[in-house]
Amino acid sequence: MDITIHYAFLPHTDAEAALGFYRDLLGFEVRNDVGYEDMRWITVGPVGQPGTSIVLQPPAIDPGITAEERETILNLIAKGVYGGVTLASDDLDGLFERLQAGGADVVQEPTDQDYGVRDCAFRDPAGNLIRVNQID
Numbered sequence: 528m529d530i531t532i533h534y535a536f537l538p539h540t541d542a543e544a545a546l547g548f549y550r551d552l553l554g555f556e557v558r559n560d561v562g563y564e565d566m567r568w569i570t571v572g573p574v575g576q577p578g579t580s581i582v583l584q585p586p587a588i589d590p591g592i593t594a595e596e597r598e599t600i601l602n603l604i605a606k607g608v609y610g611g612v613t614l615a616s617d618d619l620d621g622l623f624e625r626l627q628a629g630g631a632d633v634v635q636e637p638t639d640q641d642y643g644v645r646d647c648a649f650r651d652p653a654g655n656l657i658r659v660n661q662i663d
Contacts, residue, residue, distance in 0.1 A: 531578060534570075537610045537655045538586035540601070542567040544652035545583045552629040553614075555581075581612065586653075604654050607634070611656035613646075619661035623647045637661070 539545040549555045549571045558580055559570035566588060572580035586604055587597040603609035616622045623637050626649055634648040634656065645661040 533578060534580050534582050535612055536582045536584055537612060537651070538600075538604050538653055539567075539569070539583040539651075540586060540604065540653040542569060542583070545569060548631070548651050549581070549583065552626055552631060607650050607654050607656040609655070611658070613658040613660060615660045615662045617662055619645060619647060619659060622659060 546557070546569065549569075550557055554574065555571040556574050557569065557571055558577075559568070561568045566585040568585070569583040570580050571583065586609075587600040592600070600609060619637050623633075627633055632650040634650060635646075637645060637647045639645050646658055648656060648658045651657055
């Protein structure tokens with residue numbers, strides 16, 4: 528039996544800013560863009576890897592969430608502690624330079640970690656923490 532990760536979900540607070548980041552800076556392809564009322568769900572993923580996607584979704588849309596709970600969730604998103612994802616690249620330094628030149632919010636420059644990984648980190652426009660590991 529094979530098990531894979533098909534979708535990961537991250538909140539977005541501005542659909543156009545999210546597209547600018549994931550599509551234009553990271554180079555992901557847009558696989559789906561669905562709107563309902565004033566909300567949008569955008570599915571993106573790496574070119575050539577149709578089985579792995581990130582769904583960018585409106586935050587705190589559950590009707591049972593109070594205004595106070597929604598505000599708490601939005602604050603956690605902005606701080607980068609609500610959701611996150613780790614990507615991998617065979618050219619970490621090149622990707623970092625492209626993201627930095629594109630105005631991405633840098634959290635950590637490429638670093639050789641004590642636990643054996645070379646990585647960097649930044650935040651997407653909503654504040655989600657995005658880490659990138661170097662792969663060979």
